[in-house]
Amino acid sequence: MTSIALTSAPVTTLDVDALIVGITDEGKKHVEGPPALPDDVRVSLEKALEALGANGKLGEITRVPGTGLVKARMIVAVGLGDVRILDLEKVRRTVGAALRSLAGTKSVGIVVTSPDGPRVEAIAMGALLGNYAFHAFRGASASSQQAPVLKILITGAPKNKEQSAALDRAVVIAEAVNYARDLVNTPPSALPPEEIAQQAIEAVGKLPVRVEVWDEDALARDEFGGILAVGQGSANPPRLIRLEYSPKGAKKTVALVGKGVTFDSGGLSLKPPKAMETMKCDMSGAAAVIAAVTALARMKAKVNVIGWIPTVENMPGGHAQRPGDVITIYGGRTVEVLNTDAEGRLILADALVAASEEQPDLIVDAATLTGAQIIALGDRTSGIMSNDDDLQAAIYETAKRAGETMWHMPIPEESRGTLDSPIADIKNIGDGKGGMLSAAAFLREFVPEGQPWAHLDIAGPAFNEGGPYGYTPKGGTGAAVRTFIQVAEDVAQGQLP
Ligand code: BES
Ligand code: ZN
Ligand code: ZN
Numbered sequence: 001m002t003s004i005a006l007t008s009a010p011v012t013t014l015d016v017d018a019l020i021v022g023i024t025d026e027g028k029k030h031v032e033g034p035p036a037l038p039d040d041v042r043v044s045l046e047k048a049l050e051a052l053g054a055n056g057k058l059g060e061i062t063r064v065p066g067t068g069l070v071k072a073r074m075i076v077a078v079g080l081g082d083v084r085i086l087d088l089e090k091v092r093r094t095v096g097a098a099l100r101s102l103a104g105t106k107s108v109g110i111v112v113t114s115p116d117g118p119r120v121e122a123i124a125m126g127a128l129l130g131n132y133a134f135h136a137f138r139g140a141s142a143s144s145q146q147a148p149v150l151k152i153l154i155t156g157a158p159k160n161k162e163q164s165a166a167l168d169r170a171v172v173i174a175e176a177v178n179y180a181r182d183l184v185n186t187p188p189s190a191l192p193p194e195e196i197a198q199q200a201i202e203a204v205g206k207l208p209v210r211v212e213v214w215d216e217d218a219l220a221r222d223e224f225g226g227i228l229a230v231g232q233g234s235a236n237p238p239r240l241i242r243l244e245y246s247p248k249g250a251k252k253t254v255a256l257v258g259k260g261v262t263f264d265s266g267g268l269s270l271k272p273p274k275a276m277e278t279m280k281c282d283m284s285g286a287a288a289v290i291a292a293v294t295a296l297a298r299m300k301a302k303v304n305v306i307g308w309i310p311t312v313e314n315m316p317g318g319h320a321q322r323p324g325d326v327i328t329i330y331g332g333r334t335v336e337v338l339n340t341d342a343e344g345r346l347i348l349a350d351a352l353v354a355a356s357e358e359q360p361d362l363i364v365d366a367a368t369l370t371g372a373q374i375i376a377l378g379d380r381t382s383g384i385m386s387n388d389d390d391l392q393a394a395i396y397e398t399a400k401r402a403g404e405t406m407w408h409m410p411i412p413e414e415s416r417g418t419l420d421s422p423i424a425d426i427k428n429i430g431d432g433k434g435g436m437l438s439a440a441a442f443l444r445e446f447v448p449e450g451q452p453w454a455h456l457d458i459a460g461p462a463f464n465e466g467g468p469y470g471y472t473p474k475g476g477t478g479a480a481v482r483t484f485i486q487v488a489e490d491v492a493q494g495q496l497p
Pocket of ligand 1: 264282339341342343344368369370371372429430435459460
Protein backbone atom coordinates (compact mmCIF):
# COMPACT_ATOMS: atom_id res chain seq x y z
CA MET A 1 0.00 0.00 0.00
CA THR A 2 1.35 3.36 -0.99
CA SER A 3 1.46 6.07 1.64
CA ILE A 4 1.04 9.71 0.75
CA ALA A 5 1.47 12.71 3.03
CA LEU A 6 2.11 16.44 3.12
CA THR A 7 5.41 17.50 4.58
CA SER A 8 6.78 20.85 5.67
CA ALA A 9 10.38 19.59 5.46
CA PRO A 10 12.52 21.75 3.18
CA VAL A 11 12.77 20.46 -0.37
CA THR A 12 16.56 20.41 -0.48
CA THR A 13 16.97 18.08 2.49
CA LEU A 14 13.93 15.88 1.83
CA ASP A 15 14.98 12.25 2.29
CA VAL A 16 13.52 10.62 -0.84
CA ASP A 17 14.90 8.73 -3.82
CA ALA A 18 13.44 11.09 -6.39
CA LEU A 19 12.12 14.61 -6.36
CA ILE A 20 9.55 15.64 -8.96
CA VAL A 21 9.54 19.29 -10.00
CA GLY A 22 7.42 20.97 -12.66
CA ILE A 23 9.07 23.00 -15.42
CA THR A 24 7.35 25.24 -17.91
CA ASP A 25 8.12 25.95 -21.53
CA GLU A 26 8.26 29.75 -21.26
CA GLY A 27 11.57 30.49 -22.84
CA LYS A 28 14.01 29.64 -20.12
CA LYS A 29 13.07 26.13 -18.98
CA HIS A 30 11.71 27.80 -15.98
CA VAL A 31 11.38 25.67 -12.90
CA GLU A 32 7.80 26.45 -12.04
CA GLY A 33 6.91 28.79 -9.21
CA PRO A 34 9.44 30.50 -6.97
CA PRO A 35 8.92 29.53 -3.33
CA ALA A 36 9.76 25.84 -3.00
CA LEU A 37 13.32 25.71 -4.31
CA PRO A 38 16.08 28.05 -3.10
CA ASP A 39 17.31 30.37 -5.85
CA ASP A 40 20.77 28.85 -6.25
CA VAL A 41 19.34 25.32 -6.57
CA ARG A 42 16.79 26.51 -9.07
CA VAL A 43 19.38 28.25 -11.23
CA SER A 44 21.70 25.20 -11.21
CA LEU A 45 18.82 22.91 -12.06
CA GLU A 46 17.75 25.15 -14.94
CA LYS A 47 21.29 25.05 -16.30
CA ALA A 48 21.40 21.26 -16.08
CA LEU A 49 18.04 21.00 -17.83
CA GLU A 50 19.18 23.35 -20.55
CA ALA A 51 22.28 21.23 -21.12
CA LEU A 52 20.09 18.14 -21.46
CA GLY A 53 17.87 19.88 -23.99
CA ALA A 54 14.76 19.80 -21.83
CA ASN A 55 12.25 22.32 -23.05
CA GLY A 56 9.38 21.93 -20.62
CA LYS A 57 6.77 20.91 -23.13
CA LEU A 58 3.73 19.20 -21.70
CA GLY A 59 4.43 15.62 -20.64
CA GLU A 60 8.20 15.74 -21.10
CA ILE A 61 10.13 13.88 -18.38
CA THR A 62 13.83 14.62 -17.77
CA ARG A 63 15.99 13.06 -15.07
CA VAL A 64 18.85 15.00 -13.49
CA PRO A 65 21.19 13.65 -10.77
CA GLY A 66 20.39 15.23 -7.42
CA THR A 67 24.06 15.43 -6.45
CA GLY A 68 25.08 18.89 -5.29
CA LEU A 69 21.55 20.21 -5.62
CA VAL A 70 19.33 18.30 -3.21
CA LYS A 71 19.49 15.31 -0.90
CA ALA A 72 17.30 13.23 -3.23
CA ARG A 73 19.21 10.89 -5.53
CA MET A 74 17.57 12.31 -8.63
CA ILE A 75 15.40 15.16 -9.74
CA VAL A 76 12.67 14.36 -12.21
CA ALA A 77 11.66 17.45 -14.14
CA VAL A 78 8.19 17.14 -15.65
CA GLY A 79 7.15 19.45 -18.45
CA LEU A 80 3.97 21.41 -17.72
CA GLY A 81 3.90 23.29 -21.02
CA ASP A 82 2.39 26.75 -20.93
CA VAL A 83 1.34 27.30 -17.31
CA ARG A 84 -1.12 29.98 -18.35
CA ILE A 85 -3.27 27.21 -19.80
CA LEU A 86 -2.39 24.61 -17.17
CA ASP A 87 -5.61 23.05 -15.94
CA LEU A 88 -5.96 20.51 -13.15
CA GLU A 89 -6.39 17.62 -15.56
CA LYS A 90 -3.00 18.40 -17.13
CA VAL A 91 -1.49 18.39 -13.65
CA ARG A 92 -3.07 15.01 -12.87
CA ARG A 93 -1.86 13.52 -16.15
CA THR A 94 1.68 14.85 -15.91
CA VAL A 95 2.15 13.76 -12.31
CA GLY A 96 0.57 10.40 -13.15
CA ALA A 97 2.99 9.76 -16.00
CA ALA A 98 5.91 10.85 -13.80
CA LEU A 99 4.96 8.43 -11.04
CA ARG A 100 4.59 5.54 -13.48
CA SER A 101 8.03 6.31 -14.88
CA LEU A 102 9.37 5.94 -11.33
CA ALA A 103 8.04 2.42 -10.70
CA GLY A 104 10.72 0.51 -8.82
CA THR A 105 11.70 3.63 -6.83
CA LYS A 106 10.81 3.49 -3.13
CA SER A 107 10.12 7.08 -2.16
CA VAL A 108 9.24 10.17 -4.15
CA GLY A 109 8.82 13.81 -3.21
CA ILE A 110 6.60 16.07 -5.30
CA VAL A 111 7.27 19.79 -5.19
CA VAL A 112 4.06 21.82 -5.22
CA THR A 113 4.49 25.23 -6.70
CA SER A 114 0.99 26.60 -6.52
CA PRO A 115 -0.02 25.56 -3.05
CA ASP A 116 -3.81 25.80 -3.21
CA GLY A 117 -6.15 22.94 -2.25
CA PRO A 118 -7.28 22.00 -5.77
CA ARG A 119 -3.66 21.80 -6.95
CA VAL A 120 -2.70 19.54 -4.03
CA GLU A 121 -5.74 17.38 -4.75
CA ALA A 122 -4.83 17.11 -8.44
CA ILE A 123 -1.21 16.23 -7.67
CA ALA A 124 -2.18 13.55 -5.16
CA MET A 125 -4.85 12.15 -7.46
CA GLY A 126 -2.52 12.03 -10.46
CA ALA A 127 0.21 10.43 -8.37
CA LEU A 128 -1.97 7.71 -6.84
CA LEU A 129 -3.71 6.91 -10.13
CA GLY A 130 -0.45 6.88 -12.12
CA ASN A 131 1.22 4.69 -9.51
CA TYR A 132 -1.29 1.86 -10.05
CA ALA A 133 -0.13 -1.65 -10.88
CA PHE A 134 -1.92 -5.00 -10.98
CA HIS A 135 0.27 -8.02 -10.32
CA ALA A 136 -2.16 -10.20 -8.35
CA PHE A 137 -2.19 -12.95 -10.95
CA ARG A 138 1.51 -13.13 -11.74
CA GLY A 139 3.32 -16.24 -10.67
CA ALA A 140 6.86 -16.80 -11.86
CA SER A 141 7.10 -13.27 -13.28
CA ALA A 142 5.96 -11.56 -10.07
CA SER A 143 9.44 -10.90 -8.70
CA SER A 144 10.68 -9.28 -11.91
CA GLN A 145 7.94 -6.60 -11.82
CA GLN A 146 8.78 -3.06 -10.82
CA ALA A 147 6.82 -2.31 -7.68
CA PRO A 148 4.83 0.92 -7.47
CA VAL A 149 6.31 3.77 -5.44
CA LEU A 150 5.75 3.05 -1.73
CA LYS A 151 5.98 6.48 -0.22
CA ILE A 152 4.91 9.82 -1.71
CA LEU A 153 5.61 13.12 0.05
CA ILE A 154 4.08 16.36 -1.15
CA THR A 155 6.28 19.28 -0.27
CA GLY A 156 6.03 23.01 -0.71
CA ALA A 157 2.39 23.34 0.30
CA PRO A 158 1.38 24.61 3.72
CA LYS A 159 0.16 21.82 6.01
CA ASN A 160 -3.14 23.45 6.87
CA LYS A 161 -6.74 22.27 6.99
CA GLU A 162 -7.44 23.04 3.34
CA GLN A 163 -4.45 21.04 2.14
CA SER A 164 -5.15 18.10 4.42
CA ALA A 165 -8.78 17.95 3.34
CA ALA A 166 -7.71 18.10 -0.30
CA LEU A 167 -5.26 15.28 0.25
CA ASP A 168 -7.78 13.11 2.11
CA ARG A 169 -10.31 13.56 -0.64
CA ALA A 170 -7.80 12.63 -3.32
CA VAL A 171 -6.78 9.51 -1.40
CA VAL A 172 -10.35 8.26 -0.99
CA ILE A 173 -11.25 8.90 -4.61
CA ALA A 174 -8.02 7.48 -6.05
CA GLU A 175 -8.35 4.37 -3.90
CA ALA A 176 -11.88 3.93 -5.21
CA VAL A 177 -10.71 4.23 -8.82
CA ASN A 178 -7.85 1.80 -8.22
CA TYR A 179 -10.21 -0.63 -6.52
CA ALA A 180 -12.52 -0.54 -9.56
CA ARG A 181 -9.48 -1.15 -11.78
CA ASP A 182 -8.60 -4.22 -9.71
CA LEU A 183 -12.11 -5.63 -10.11
CA VAL A 184 -12.05 -5.04 -13.86
CA ASN A 185 -8.60 -6.57 -14.26
CA THR A 186 -9.50 -9.67 -12.24
CA PRO A 187 -10.00 -12.63 -14.58
CA PRO A 188 -13.64 -13.53 -15.18
CA SER A 189 -13.21 -17.02 -13.70
CA ALA A 190 -12.31 -15.38 -10.39
CA LEU A 191 -15.16 -12.90 -10.44
CA PRO A 192 -18.52 -14.52 -11.25
CA PRO A 193 -21.72 -12.68 -10.15
CA GLU A 194 -21.70 -14.29 -6.69
CA GLU A 195 -18.18 -12.99 -6.17
CA ILE A 196 -19.17 -9.47 -7.28
CA ALA A 197 -21.78 -9.57 -4.51
CA GLN A 198 -19.15 -10.81 -2.05
CA GLN A 199 -16.81 -8.02 -3.17
CA ALA A 200 -19.54 -5.42 -2.59
CA ILE A 201 -20.09 -6.73 0.94
CA GLU A 202 -16.37 -6.68 1.69
CA ALA A 203 -15.80 -3.28 0.09
CA VAL A 204 -18.32 -1.50 2.28
CA GLY A 205 -17.07 -3.46 5.32
CA LYS A 206 -17.95 -1.58 8.48
CA LEU A 207 -19.11 1.56 6.66
CA PRO A 208 -22.77 2.53 7.16
CA VAL A 209 -23.88 0.94 3.90
CA ARG A 210 -26.64 -1.65 3.71
CA VAL A 211 -26.12 -4.42 1.18
CA GLU A 212 -28.99 -6.50 -0.15
CA VAL A 213 -28.39 -9.36 -2.58
CA TRP A 214 -31.03 -11.17 -4.64
CA ASP A 215 -29.96 -14.73 -5.45
CA GLU A 216 -31.55 -16.70 -8.29
CA ASP A 217 -34.54 -17.72 -6.15
CA ALA A 218 -35.21 -14.16 -5.01
CA LEU A 219 -34.79 -12.93 -8.59
CA ALA A 220 -37.40 -15.46 -9.74
CA ARG A 221 -39.74 -14.60 -6.86
CA ASP A 222 -39.56 -10.88 -7.68
CA GLU A 223 -39.69 -11.48 -11.45
CA PHE A 224 -36.47 -9.88 -12.59
CA GLY A 225 -36.87 -11.39 -16.02
CA GLY A 226 -34.00 -9.58 -17.75
CA ILE A 227 -31.35 -10.65 -15.27
CA LEU A 228 -32.67 -14.23 -15.19
CA ALA A 229 -32.83 -14.52 -18.99
CA VAL A 230 -29.26 -13.36 -19.53
CA GLY A 231 -28.00 -15.41 -16.60
CA GLN A 232 -29.68 -18.69 -17.57
CA GLY A 233 -27.00 -19.71 -20.07
CA SER A 234 -24.28 -19.78 -17.43
CA ALA A 235 -23.36 -22.24 -14.70
CA ASN A 236 -22.67 -19.20 -12.52
CA PRO A 237 -26.01 -17.88 -11.26
CA PRO A 238 -26.94 -14.18 -11.55
CA ARG A 239 -27.36 -11.70 -8.73
CA LEU A 240 -28.92 -8.31 -8.14
CA ILE A 241 -27.14 -6.16 -5.57
CA ARG A 242 -28.54 -3.08 -3.87
CA LEU A 243 -26.29 -0.84 -1.81
CA GLU A 244 -27.78 1.85 0.38
CA TYR A 245 -25.93 4.68 2.06
CA SER A 246 -28.37 7.00 3.86
CA PRO A 247 -26.62 9.33 6.28
CA LYS A 248 -28.63 11.25 8.87
CA GLY A 249 -29.96 14.54 7.60
CA ALA A 250 -29.46 13.85 3.89
CA LYS A 251 -32.30 15.34 1.87
CA LYS A 252 -31.54 14.20 -1.64
CA THR A 253 -31.18 10.76 -3.17
CA VAL A 254 -29.16 9.63 -6.13
CA ALA A 255 -29.34 6.13 -7.60
CA LEU A 256 -26.24 4.78 -9.34
CA VAL A 257 -26.75 1.79 -11.61
CA GLY A 258 -23.91 -0.28 -13.09
CA LYS A 259 -23.84 -3.02 -15.71
CA GLY A 260 -22.25 -6.09 -14.15
CA VAL A 261 -21.70 -8.64 -16.91
CA THR A 262 -18.76 -10.57 -15.45
CA PHE A 263 -18.01 -12.04 -18.86
CA ASP A 264 -19.76 -11.32 -22.14
CA SER A 265 -19.35 -14.18 -24.60
CA GLY A 266 -22.32 -12.81 -26.51
CA GLY A 267 -24.43 -15.82 -25.50
CA LEU A 268 -25.83 -17.80 -28.43
CA SER A 269 -25.19 -14.71 -30.58
CA LEU A 270 -21.59 -15.62 -29.89
CA LYS A 271 -18.86 -13.01 -30.28
CA PRO A 272 -15.83 -13.77 -32.45
CA PRO A 273 -12.71 -14.70 -30.40
CA LYS A 274 -10.96 -11.31 -30.76
CA ALA A 275 -14.00 -9.44 -29.49
CA MET A 276 -14.17 -11.72 -26.45
CA GLU A 277 -10.62 -11.08 -25.29
CA THR A 278 -11.49 -7.96 -23.31
CA MET A 279 -14.98 -8.98 -22.21
CA LYS A 280 -14.01 -9.36 -18.57
CA CYS A 281 -14.36 -5.57 -18.62
CA ASP A 282 -18.12 -5.83 -19.09
CA MET A 283 -18.66 -5.36 -15.35
CA SER A 284 -16.92 -1.97 -15.29
CA GLY A 285 -20.18 -0.16 -14.51
CA ALA A 286 -20.74 -2.48 -11.54
CA ALA A 287 -17.20 -1.90 -10.31
CA ALA A 288 -17.76 1.86 -10.56
CA VAL A 289 -20.93 1.65 -8.45
CA ILE A 290 -19.30 -0.39 -5.67
CA ALA A 291 -16.27 1.91 -5.67
CA ALA A 292 -18.28 5.13 -5.71
CA VAL A 293 -20.74 4.12 -2.96
CA THR A 294 -17.82 3.03 -0.79
CA ALA A 295 -15.96 6.29 -1.40
CA LEU A 296 -19.03 8.44 -0.69
CA ALA A 297 -19.59 6.60 2.60
CA ARG A 298 -15.93 7.05 3.52
CA MET A 299 -16.19 10.75 2.71
CA LYS A 300 -19.39 11.01 4.79
CA ALA A 301 -21.14 12.69 1.85
CA LYS A 302 -24.46 14.30 2.86
CA VAL A 303 -26.62 12.58 0.30
CA ASN A 304 -28.49 9.29 0.09
CA VAL A 305 -26.87 6.99 -2.41
CA ILE A 306 -28.50 3.84 -3.71
CA GLY A 307 -26.33 1.55 -5.82
CA TRP A 308 -27.98 -0.99 -8.12
CA ILE A 309 -25.90 -3.74 -9.68
CA PRO A 310 -27.47 -6.36 -11.91
CA THR A 311 -24.75 -8.95 -12.43
CA VAL A 312 -24.69 -11.98 -14.74
CA GLU A 313 -22.37 -14.04 -16.87
CA ASN A 314 -23.53 -14.02 -20.50
CA MET A 315 -22.83 -17.57 -21.71
CA PRO A 316 -24.22 -19.85 -24.44
CA GLY A 317 -24.93 -22.88 -22.18
CA GLY A 318 -27.70 -25.38 -22.83
CA HIS A 319 -30.20 -23.28 -20.92
CA ALA A 320 -29.22 -20.06 -22.67
CA GLN A 321 -31.90 -17.74 -23.99
CA ARG A 322 -32.40 -17.92 -27.75
CA PRO A 323 -32.74 -15.24 -30.37
CA GLY A 324 -36.51 -15.01 -30.73
CA ASP A 325 -37.33 -15.53 -27.06
CA VAL A 326 -39.66 -13.06 -25.42
CA ILE A 327 -38.81 -12.17 -21.84
CA THR A 328 -40.59 -10.07 -19.22
CA ILE A 329 -38.63 -7.30 -17.54
CA TYR A 330 -39.29 -6.42 -13.89
CA GLY A 331 -42.47 -4.35 -13.92
CA GLY A 332 -44.10 -6.24 -16.78
CA ARG A 333 -42.81 -4.98 -20.12
CA THR A 334 -41.95 -7.67 -22.64
CA VAL A 335 -38.84 -7.76 -24.83
CA GLU A 336 -38.22 -9.78 -27.94
CA VAL A 337 -34.57 -10.81 -27.67
CA LEU A 338 -33.21 -10.99 -31.19
CA ASN A 339 -29.54 -10.75 -30.30
CA THR A 340 -28.34 -12.28 -27.04
CA ASP A 341 -25.20 -10.13 -27.25
CA ALA A 342 -27.32 -7.04 -26.57
CA GLU A 343 -27.62 -8.31 -22.99
CA GLY A 344 -26.56 -5.28 -20.99
CA ARG A 345 -29.75 -3.41 -21.74
CA LEU A 346 -31.83 -6.39 -20.56
CA ILE A 347 -30.28 -6.54 -17.11
CA LEU A 348 -30.16 -2.74 -16.85
CA ALA A 349 -33.86 -2.57 -17.70
CA ASP A 350 -34.66 -4.65 -14.59
CA ALA A 351 -32.42 -2.46 -12.47
CA LEU A 352 -33.71 0.85 -13.88
CA VAL A 353 -37.31 -0.14 -13.16
CA ALA A 354 -36.35 -1.16 -9.62
CA ALA A 355 -34.35 2.05 -9.07
CA SER A 356 -37.22 4.19 -10.43
CA GLU A 357 -39.75 2.67 -8.01
CA GLU A 358 -38.03 4.56 -5.21
CA GLN A 359 -38.29 7.86 -7.10
CA PRO A 360 -34.76 9.12 -6.46
CA ASP A 361 -33.91 12.71 -7.39
CA LEU A 362 -31.58 11.39 -10.06
CA ILE A 363 -30.61 8.08 -11.65
CA VAL A 364 -27.27 7.73 -13.42
CA ASP A 365 -26.21 4.46 -14.97
CA ALA A 366 -22.82 3.46 -16.34
CA ALA A 367 -22.40 0.58 -18.73
CA THR A 368 -19.96 -0.89 -21.21
CA LEU A 369 -23.01 -1.05 -23.40
CA THR A 370 -22.13 -0.83 -27.08
CA GLY A 371 -19.28 -1.28 -29.52
CA ALA A 372 -20.96 1.60 -31.35
CA GLN A 373 -19.81 3.94 -28.57
CA ILE A 374 -16.22 3.18 -29.56
CA ILE A 375 -16.94 3.76 -33.25
CA ALA A 376 -18.63 7.08 -32.50
CA LEU A 377 -16.41 8.57 -29.79
CA GLY A 378 -13.25 6.49 -29.68
CA ASP A 379 -11.90 4.73 -26.66
CA ARG A 380 -11.25 7.69 -24.40
CA THR A 381 -14.55 9.57 -24.54
CA SER A 382 -17.71 8.18 -22.96
CA GLY A 383 -21.17 9.01 -24.29
CA ILE A 384 -23.72 10.81 -22.11
CA MET A 385 -27.38 10.30 -22.94
CA SER A 386 -30.36 11.47 -20.94
CA ASN A 387 -34.10 12.02 -20.94
CA ASP A 388 -33.45 15.70 -20.16
CA ASP A 389 -31.19 18.01 -22.19
CA ASP A 390 -30.33 20.33 -19.30
CA LEU A 391 -29.42 17.40 -17.10
CA GLN A 392 -27.25 15.99 -19.87
CA ALA A 393 -25.39 19.29 -20.15
CA ALA A 394 -24.95 19.44 -16.37
CA ILE A 395 -23.60 15.88 -16.21
CA TYR A 396 -21.06 16.78 -18.88
CA GLU A 397 -19.77 19.61 -16.68
CA THR A 398 -19.73 17.36 -13.63
CA ALA A 399 -17.74 14.67 -15.44
CA LYS A 400 -15.29 17.24 -16.71
CA ARG A 401 -14.71 18.62 -13.24
CA ALA A 402 -14.13 15.08 -12.03
CA GLY A 403 -11.47 14.64 -14.72
CA GLU A 404 -13.40 12.32 -17.04
CA THR A 405 -13.83 12.89 -20.75
CA MET A 406 -17.40 12.45 -21.95
CA TRP A 407 -19.58 13.89 -24.68
CA HIS A 408 -23.28 14.50 -25.23
CA MET A 409 -25.10 12.10 -27.51
CA PRO A 410 -28.75 12.32 -28.60
CA ILE A 411 -31.57 9.81 -28.32
CA PRO A 412 -33.30 10.58 -31.62
CA GLU A 413 -36.93 9.62 -32.06
CA GLU A 414 -36.12 7.33 -35.02
CA SER A 415 -33.83 5.22 -32.86
CA ARG A 416 -36.82 4.32 -30.70
CA GLY A 417 -38.78 3.48 -33.84
CA THR A 418 -36.26 0.85 -34.88
CA LEU A 419 -36.97 -1.02 -31.65
CA ASP A 420 -40.61 -1.79 -32.48
CA SER A 421 -41.28 -5.52 -32.20
CA PRO A 422 -44.00 -7.30 -34.15
CA ILE A 423 -44.82 -9.51 -31.17
CA ALA A 424 -43.56 -7.91 -27.92
CA ASP A 425 -43.50 -4.42 -26.36
CA ILE A 426 -40.02 -3.77 -27.71
CA LYS A 427 -37.09 -5.66 -29.25
CA ASN A 428 -33.54 -5.52 -27.99
CA ILE A 429 -31.76 -4.42 -31.18
CA GLY A 430 -32.37 -1.63 -33.67
CA ASP A 431 -31.40 -1.44 -37.33
CA GLY A 432 -27.67 -1.42 -36.63
CA LYS A 433 -27.19 2.28 -37.26
CA GLY A 434 -26.33 4.54 -34.31
CA GLY A 435 -26.13 1.55 -31.99
CA MET A 436 -25.18 3.63 -28.94
CA LEU A 437 -28.28 5.74 -29.43
CA SER A 438 -30.75 2.90 -29.91
CA ALA A 439 -29.34 1.22 -26.79
CA ALA A 440 -30.07 4.44 -24.88
CA ALA A 441 -33.53 4.63 -26.46
CA PHE A 442 -34.14 1.09 -25.18
CA LEU A 443 -33.05 1.99 -21.64
CA ARG A 444 -35.16 5.15 -21.65
CA GLU A 445 -38.28 3.00 -22.06
CA PHE A 446 -37.70 1.62 -18.57
CA VAL A 447 -37.42 5.00 -16.85
CA PRO A 448 -40.76 6.63 -16.06
CA GLU A 449 -41.52 10.01 -17.57
CA GLY A 450 -40.39 12.80 -15.25
CA GLN A 451 -37.73 10.68 -13.57
CA PRO A 452 -34.38 12.45 -14.16
CA TRP A 453 -31.98 9.92 -15.68
CA ALA A 454 -28.65 9.92 -17.44
CA HIS A 455 -26.83 7.04 -19.09
CA LEU A 456 -23.06 6.81 -19.53
CA ASP A 457 -21.82 4.44 -22.24
CA ILE A 458 -18.26 3.69 -21.14
CA ALA A 459 -17.56 0.74 -23.49
CA GLY A 460 -14.28 2.17 -24.78
CA PRO A 461 -12.97 4.23 -21.86
CA ALA A 462 -13.49 1.45 -19.29
CA PHE A 463 -10.64 -0.65 -20.63
CA ASN A 464 -7.38 0.61 -22.12
CA GLU A 465 -6.12 -1.87 -24.69
CA GLY A 466 -3.25 0.41 -25.71
CA GLY A 467 -0.21 1.50 -23.74
CA PRO A 468 -0.51 3.52 -20.55
CA TYR A 469 -0.82 7.32 -20.84
CA GLY A 470 -1.10 10.11 -18.27
CA TYR A 471 -2.47 8.46 -15.14
CA THR A 472 -4.31 5.80 -17.15
CA PRO A 473 -2.83 2.30 -16.99
CA LYS A 474 -3.22 -0.52 -19.45
CA GLY A 475 -6.37 -2.57 -18.74
CA GLY A 476 -9.14 -1.47 -16.38
CA THR A 477 -9.26 2.32 -16.01
CA GLY A 478 -11.88 2.88 -13.32
CA ALA A 479 -14.04 4.86 -15.74
CA ALA A 480 -17.16 6.48 -14.24
CA VAL A 481 -15.98 6.18 -10.62
CA ARG A 482 -14.97 9.83 -10.31
CA THR A 483 -18.01 11.03 -12.22
CA PHE A 484 -20.33 8.99 -9.99
CA ILE A 485 -18.74 10.48 -6.88
CA GLN A 486 -18.90 14.02 -8.24
CA VAL A 487 -22.52 13.51 -9.37
CA ALA A 488 -23.53 12.47 -5.84
CA GLU A 489 -21.68 15.45 -4.37
CA ASP A 490 -23.38 17.76 -6.83
CA VAL A 491 -26.76 16.30 -5.89
CA ALA A 492 -25.89 16.92 -2.23
CA GLN A 493 -25.07 20.55 -3.07
CA GLY A 494 -28.34 20.99 -4.98
CA GLN A 495 -26.37 21.51 -8.22
CA LEU A 496 -27.89 18.40 -9.81
CA PRO A 497 -30.27 17.33 -11.25
N1 BES B 1 -20.39 -5.61 -23.89
C1 BES B 1 -20.74 -5.31 -25.24
C2 BES B 1 -20.28 -3.92 -25.68
C3 BES B 1 -18.79 -3.67 -25.71
C4 BES B 1 -18.09 -3.81 -26.89
C5 BES B 1 -18.12 -3.25 -24.58
C6 BES B 1 -16.72 -3.57 -26.93
C7 BES B 1 -16.77 -3.00 -24.60
C8 BES B 1 -16.07 -3.14 -25.78
C9 BES B 1 -22.24 -5.38 -25.42
O1 BES B 1 -22.91 -6.26 -24.60
C10 BES B 1 -22.50 -5.81 -26.83
O2 BES B 1 -22.07 -6.85 -27.19
N2 BES B 1 -23.19 -4.96 -27.59
C11 BES B 1 -23.49 -5.24 -28.94
C12 BES B 1 -24.91 -4.81 -29.21
C13 BES B 1 -25.44 -5.21 -30.55
C14 BES B 1 -25.60 -6.71 -30.62
C15 BES B 1 -26.76 -4.52 -30.78
C16 BES B 1 -22.53 -4.46 -29.82
O3 BES B 1 -22.22 -3.31 -29.47
O4 BES B 1 -22.08 -5.00 -30.82
ZN1 ZN C 1 -22.96 -8.25 -25.40
ZN1 ZN D 1 -22.01 -6.68 -22.76
